[in-house]
Each structure stands twice: as structure tokens, then as C-alpha cells.
Amino acid sequence: MVPGKLAIVVPCYNEQEVLPQSLSVLQKVLQQLQSQQQISADSQIVFVDDGSQDQTWSLISQFSQTNANVAGIKLSRNFGHQNALLAGLSTVSDADFIVTIDSDLQDDPQVIAQMVQQYYAGAEVVYGVRNNRDSDSRFKRTTAECFYKFMNFLGVKLVPDSADFRLLSQRAAQVLLDYPERNLFLRGLVPLVGFPSAKVYYRRQPRAAGVSKYPLFKMLHLALDGITSFSVAPIKLIMGLGLVIVAVSLFLLIYTIIQKIRGDVVSGWSSLMISIWGLGGIQLICISVIGEYIAKIFNEVKRRPRFTIEKNLYHKQKHEGKND
The missing domain is CATH 1.10.287 (Helix Hairpins)
Structure with missing residues (x-):
């Protein structure tokens, strides 16, 4: 088996506190998979800066200069988490499979290895699913359970307790990018892709550093988007x-x-x-x-653009690699 190229897409918004730790953990995962010959040597971690106001982009630029397996994409302004994910997916078009994960390290990067195994077993979409919600408040657990039940009642096929931590084959990613809607709710769109899928389970951890970018108001807005984008x-x-x-x-x-x-x-x-x-x-x-x-x-x-890429270090790195 020839190991495929993995791209780990990491959306970031004002994450200067947690970014160095995120890079360290993800690098170890990448190195482990490379040593096991599960992924190719040119696999990369791609940070997507979603219009951060802090030093996030400066850190990403430094990482990419010192590590050939790290790249960065800078959006011209804050387009939102879902659009940042799409920007990353559209950029890594040469990867064989892509993992999307948030930079706060709450989703367990160690299960990426299990996702890769499921990919080689034939799954083109692998969902990261939380095995419990013990770390959430009672209010959040209750509202999340009600949301999934209500979406199921409306006929929307969601994977309960699964957010935006997932693996997509390149084919699945391209199909997802073909969906033209601007009102994005990727948790509802990904199941519509329809390719063979699998699940891996993990325990969600507390945020390593910084503050949550999804307070109650944004969570409610995301839930409303999910309801109104998929059902009348x-x-x-x-x-x-x-x-x-x-x-x-x-x-x-x-x-x-x-x-x-x-x-x-x-x-x-x-x-x-x-x-x-x-x-x-x-x-x-x-x-x-x-x-x-x-x-x-x-x-x-x-039909306005869903995102605008201001700087793209991913393409620059590929070009320099070819010149070498």
C-alpha cells in the first residue's frame, strides 16, 4: 500500500495562546503516522487564519518558515468558522484525504490515527463522535440533546455528538465543495455526500488555552442556521x-x-x-x-464569495518544493 497524503486543516480565530501547543500535538500525530507509513512524507498541517486580530497569523508564518510540513492560509477578514473550513478544503486539493479539527485541542488529535485506518478500510467520511458530554454543563447537555431530537424530527440526518472533527477523502471533499449554498451548516451537509462512512469515538477535553469562540449566542445562531437551512x-x-x-x-x-x-x-x-x-x-x-x-x-x-484568501503559504510551499 502506497501511503496517501494527509492534510490536517485547522481553522483559527484569535488563537495565539493555544496555537503553539496545538502545533506541537499535531506534529507528533503527523510524525507517528509517517513513521508507521500510514501517510506520505509531504503530509501537512494547514492553519486557516479566519481574520484574527491577535498574533495568530504571525505565529502561523513562523511555523511555516521553520517546518516544511506546516502551511498557512490567511483570509482577508473574518468569514466565520464554517467558511474557514471550506477555504481550507478548497486549498488542499492535492491531498488524498483531509482531517478538519479545531485548534483548541478539545477534540482528541490521537484518534486521527483511527480515522486514517478507517479511511484505508474503505470509509470516505469518518466522523469524530463524542462518547459522553460529562465536561458540558447540564444546560448545554440538555439543549444539545433537544437540538438533535428536534433535527431528527424535522428529517435532517445528523450524526449526534459529532461536530466538525472529521476525515474526508478528496472525492468527498470535492463533492462537499460543490454544494453552492452560502448559509452553511456543515454538520448537515456532510451526511448528504452519501459516500461510505464510519465513526470513531473520543472523550472531549477542556480547552487547553484561550477562550471559546462559540459562546451561547453563537451556538444558538448555529442551531437556528441548521434548522432553517435544512427544513421548511x-x-x-x-x-x-x-x-x-x-x-x-x-x-x-x-x-x-x-x-x-x-x-x-x-x-x-x-x-x-x-x-x-x-x-x-x-x-x-x-x-x-x-x-x-x-x-x-x-x-x-x-452569490457573493464565501471567503477570500489574502495569503496562501500552502501553494508557495508546494512550488518551492518542486523547484528544489
Whole structure:
């Protein structure tokens, strides 16, 4: 068996605290796989700087100058984690298979070896799946479980407890890049590729350094993107909710007429105010959900680039290698 070329794509955003440690750990993984002849000698770690404001890019540039197996891509601004992953995938088009992993070392890099084994066994997509959520708060565990159940209810095929730590064959990566949508939710798109897949399980670790780039607000936004990008069920639920409200309104109308005939009329300022505010809130929610879909359509039809690469040390390294 001829060992294939592996590219480890690592999106980074303001990660100067953890980056040296990430490089050290990933280098050891790369060296181990090379010594076992699982990957070729020109395999690389490719850091994607997603418009960082700190010294992230300076560190990546230093790494690439001192290590032939390290490369970097700098995006012109912050395009978001999902777009940074796509930028990395589009750049490493000469790799036989690609692993994507975040730079915070919470996903266990040691299981990359198991992913490579699964690739050679025939899997073109290998998911890194958490074997437990003990490190999460009760709130995060509960909301994550509800999210996966709700997505399954909507008919969206997700791999539970799997994020963006995965291996893709070059063929699977190219198919993924062919999906043209700008509203990205890769956890939902990757299963649509449809090639043979496998799972490897690992225990998620606390962040090695720095702060999380996915606080509660961003997590909720990502979940909303996942729901609205893959299903129109919320719009159908709105219609169902509207029908229920109309039915309740008719019931109350009939009840009011009966009470009027009986002469049992009681002025209800409180119930009136509650009804007005309740229905007003429901209407605003419904309009917001519809507006979310319209906004997605607006973003899609503009067809703007999903990312812009300002500097590409990956291509530079390949070119210099050929000249040597």
C-alpha cells in the first residue's frame, strides 16, 4: 500500500495562546503516522487564519518558515468558522484525504490515527463522535440533546455528538465543495455526500488555552442556521399555530355570544390585555421566522464569495518544493 497524503486543516480565530501547543500535538500525530507509513512524507498541517486580530497569523508564518510540513492560509477578514473550513478544503486539493479539527485541542488529535485506518478500510467520511458530554454543563447537555431530537424530527440526518472533527477523502471533499449554498451548516451537509462512512469515538477535553469562540449566542445562531437551512418545517408549524389560534378565537366567539344571551357579561380588561399581548408576541415570532427564510434567500441569490484568501503559504510551499 502506497501511503496517501494527509492534510490536517485547522481553522483559527484569535488563537495565539493555544496555537503553539496545538502545533506541537499535531506534529507528533503527523510524525507517528509517517513513521508507521500510514501517510506520505509531504503530509501537512494547514492553519486557516479566519481574520484574527491577535498574533495568530504571525505565529502561523513562523511555523511555516521553520517546518516544511506546516502551511498557512490567511483570509482577508473574518468569514466565520464554517467558511474557514471550506477555504481550507478548497486549498488542499492535492491531498488524498483531509482531517478538519479545531485548534483548541478539545477534540482528541490521537484518534486521527483511527480515522486514517478507517479511511484505508474503505470509509470516505469518518466522523469524530463524542462518547459522553460529562465536561458540558447540564444546560448545554440538555439543549444539545433537544437540538438533535428536534433535527431528527424535522428529517435532517445528523450524526449526534459529532461536530466538525472529521476525515474526508478528496472525492468527498470535492463533492462537499460543490454544494453552492452560502448559509452553511456543515454538520448537515456532510451526511448528504452519501459516500461510505464510519465513526470513531473520543472523550472531549477542556480547552487547553484561550477562550471559546462559540459562546451561547453563537451556538444558538448555529442551531437556528441548521434548522432553517435544512427544513421548511418551522413555516409549516407557523401555519398550524395560526389554525389553532383561529380555532380558539372561534371557540371564544361562540362562548362570548352564549354568555351575552344568558346576560352573564363580565368586563375582562386583564384577559383582553393578555390576549392582545399574547397574540402580538406570536405574530412577531411568526414574522421573524419567515423573515429568517427570506434573509437566507437574499444571501443566496447575491452569490457573493464565501471567503477570500489574502495569503496562501500552502501553494508557495508546494512550488518551492518542486523547484528544489
